[in-house]
Amino acid sequence: MKDNSCMAASSYKDFFVNFANKTKMDIIAALRKKPLCVGEIAEAINEEQSKVSHSLKKLTQCKILEVKQEGKKRVYTLNHDTVLPILQIVEKHVHQYCAKNCPLKCLGCKKK
Amino acid sequence: MKDNSCMAASSYKDFFVNFANKTKMDIIAALRKKPLCVGEIAEAINEEQSKVSHSLKKLTQCKILEVKQEGKKRVYTLNHDTVLPILQIVEKHVHQYCAKNCPLKCLGCKKK
DNA sequence: ATAACAAATGAAATCAATTTCATATGAAAG
DNA sequence: CTTTCATATGAAATTGATTTCATTTGTTAT
Numbered sequence: 001m002k003d004n005s006c007m008a009a010s011s012y013k014d015f016f017v018n019f020a021n022k023t024k025m026d027i028i029a030a031l032r033k034k035p036l037c038v039g040e041i042a043e044a045i046n047e048e049q050s051k052v053s054h055s056l057k058k059l060t061q062c063k064i065l066e067v068k069q070e071g072k073k074r075v076y077t078l079n080h081d082t083v084l085p086i087l088q089i090v091e092k093h094v095h096q097y098c099a100k101n102c103p104l105k106c107l108g109c110k111k112k
Numbered sequence: 113m114k115d116n117s118c119m120a121a122s123s124y125k126d127f128f129v130n131f132a133n134k135t136k137m138d139i140i141a142a143l144r145k146k147p148l149c150v151g152e153i154a155e156a157i158n159e160e161q162s163k164v165s166h167s168l169k170k171l172t173q174c175k176i177l178e179v180k181q182e183g184k185k186r187v188y189t190l191n192h193d194t195v196l197p198i199l200q201i202v203e204k205h206v207h208q209y210c211a212k213n214c215p216l217k218c219l220g221c222k223k224k
Numbered sequence: 225a226t227a228a229c230a231a232a233t234g235a236a237a238t239c240a241a242t243t244t245c246a247t248a249t250g251a252a253a254g
Numbered sequence: 255c256t257t258t259c260a261t262a263t264g265a266a267a268t269t270g271a272t273t274t275c276a277t278t279t280g281t282t283a284t
Contacts (some may be wrong), residue, residue, distance in 0.1 A: 015202055016131035025124050063209040072251045072260050082205040090127055093194040097175040165232055184230050184281045
C-alpha cells in the first residue's frame with residue numbers, strides 16, 4: 001500500500017522556485033489582472049525584455065502561465081486555478097504573522 | 113481607495129524561498145506526520161545537524177514552523193493551517209501538468 | 225561546578241538560479 | 255524578399271542563498 005502523504009520534494013521545489021523570485025512574482029502580480037503580451041509585462045513591471053522572457057519561459061514550463069500567439073505578439077495568461085488560491089493563503093499568512101522578528105512584510109507593515 | 117489586489121512581491125518571495133529548497137521541503141515533509149526534535153529531523157531526512165538547524169531557523173522565522181522547548185530538546189511543529197492547503201494545491205497541479213516538457217515531476221512519473 | 229548531550233551560530237566556501245548583453249528567430253507588412 | 259517589430263535564446267557574469275565546519279550556547283544530571 002503506497003503512502004500518499006509522501007511528497008516528491010524536488011519536484012515541489014521546482015514549482016516553488018518560480019515564486020521565490022521578485023521578477024517572477026511581479027509578473028504574476030501583473031497577470032493577475034489580465035493577460036498581457038511580453039512588451040506590456042516588461043513595461044508594467046519596469047524590467048528588461050530579455051529578463052522578462054527568461055522568466056516567462058520558466059513560468060510557462062511549469063504551467064504557471066499559458067501562452068497564446070496573437071499576430072506578432074505572444075500573450076501570457078495566469079493559471080488562475082492554481083495560483084490564486086495559493087496567493088490567498090500566503091496573503092492571509094503574511095498578514096497574520098508579519099511582526100518584529102519576521103522577514104515577512106505585509107502591505108500594512110512599516111518595518112525597517 | 114487602496115488596491116487590495118496589489119501584492120508586496122518581495123515579501124511573498126521571502127515566504128516562498130523556504131519552499132524552493134530540497135532540505136527545507138524534506139523537513140516540511142517529515143513534520144507533516146508529527147512534531148519532531150532537531151535530532152529526529154536530521155535522522156529522518158538524513159542530513160547534518162547544523163544544516164538542519166539553519167533551515168529550521170528560517171522556517172521558524174517565517175512562521176512556517178513553531179518551536180517548543182522540551183527538556184534539552186527543541187520540538188518543531190508544522191504550521192498546518194498555512195502549509196497543508198498550499199501543498200495540496202501544488203500536489204494537484206503537479207499531477208495534472210507533469211509531462212514531457214515540464215520540469216515538474218510527480219510521483220507517478222518516470223522521467224529522465 | 226562539571227560533564228554530557230542537544231541544538232544554534234558565524235563565517236567562509238560552494239552552488240544554483242538570475243541577470244545581462246549580444247544575437248537569433250519569427251511574424252506580419254510593404 | 256527585405257524591413258520592422260516582437261520575442262526568444264545562449265553563454266558569461268553576477269548574485270544570493272545554502273552548505274560546511276568549527277565553535278558556542280543552553281539544558282539537565284551528577
